[in-house]
Amino acid sequence: MGGAAIIEQLMTTEGRSDPYPLYAKARELGPVAPIGDGMFMVSGYAAANKILRMPAFGVATAELLADLTPGYTEHSSLDLFGRSILQRNAPDQPRVRSLIASVFTARRVAALRPAVVAAVDRLLDEMAEQGADGSPVDFMDAFAFRLPVGVICELLGVPEQDRYRFRGLASDLTVALEFVQDLDELTDADSAAEELTRYFTELAVERLARPQDDLVTDLARIAAADDERLSAEELLANLVLLLVAGFETTTNLLGNGLNLLFHHPEAVAGLRSGAITPAGFTDEVLRFDSPVQVSGRVALGEDLVIEGVPIPPGHGVTLLVGSANRDPARYERSEVFDPTRTDSQPLSFGGGAHFCLGSQLARLEAEVAVPALLDRFPRLAPGGVPTRRDRLVLRGFETLPVTVR
């Protein structure tokens, strides 16, 4: 199978439900392989790691994509992500990223630990109550979604009563991050982008009038003081980015992690005995079934050669992160789930200039949640057939029924 056929297969429902055999085929073609239309796919760890860290590769900006795709600029979802740091290059991305980093500090994340512990306890109480009669509880809805949305909203300063409607909105909006074949598929994503933009516009105004100790207040103040440092559009795009990046992915980390526990009783035993640490477990879930499977870059510099393959300026690379994380050239027994691994460094949070700003927060949530879940429910078990979301880029479950008695 050639590179183009592999990408085509990855875009089918079957390919998305289990992309790993296709990744293995991709690696047979070499770590970097052409997929047609001047594009390349990168399936090897060393190559993907290098590209993520090389300033000569940038992200595909909205301006570039608009040139290539008729109708691109008419979609508010694409426009919104296009203004966020995720899809900007220097000088905008480092300017805005450093502002966000200056308010989204390690101190603020560490200070959230008691709130994370309390939220986990409360959600476990609710799950216990829901499943007290032995009926299945949907872990995705009852826990995996609620924990990260609560935490990121706490940090941003989104009032409690507004939080639960974000699941649908974020889920609609993130379709814009998938490989969209027909831009008409973006109708719901566009409406979600507009609603979330309106929401944060109002919240920013409210916080400027009545400041609180939260990120919306801090970032809105920076934007209000100096449009050159942070424009109003950048403020809104990045608040929405923080919201959706802050929970879709973490929700999937929790779901993918629990699914792996159900298939690996030895990991449950190891976590209970202390032979496996929550951090080691989290790292291996990230490596083995990454919540973000694909990223992309464009060659900005001249004469770029990756693992012997020349990548001409302007050409794009699709980084198969989920494949890089299982590259046998990087990991022994790469297809085996082994939470006792050390020095794993999966590429699930990216690398280089765009390295995930929320990795510490996501790790904190998983590392508190997993042991608490096992402690609270010694008989936690699958409660029905789980359903995967039909997505490639953001990989996770739609439902994951469990019984807790």
Ligand code: HEM
């Ligand atoms: C398991 C959870 C998470 C995963 C797997 C994840 C993954 C990623 C990846 C792969 C990127 C880089 C994309 C690229 O290079 O093109 C990224 C960027 C980003 N993430 Fe995360 N993320 C997670 C959780 C979070 C959380 C909790 C937050 C915020 C609270 C967050 C905020 C961001 C932001 C703002 C960026 C953009 C950084 C930039 O472009 O400079 N993420 N994330």
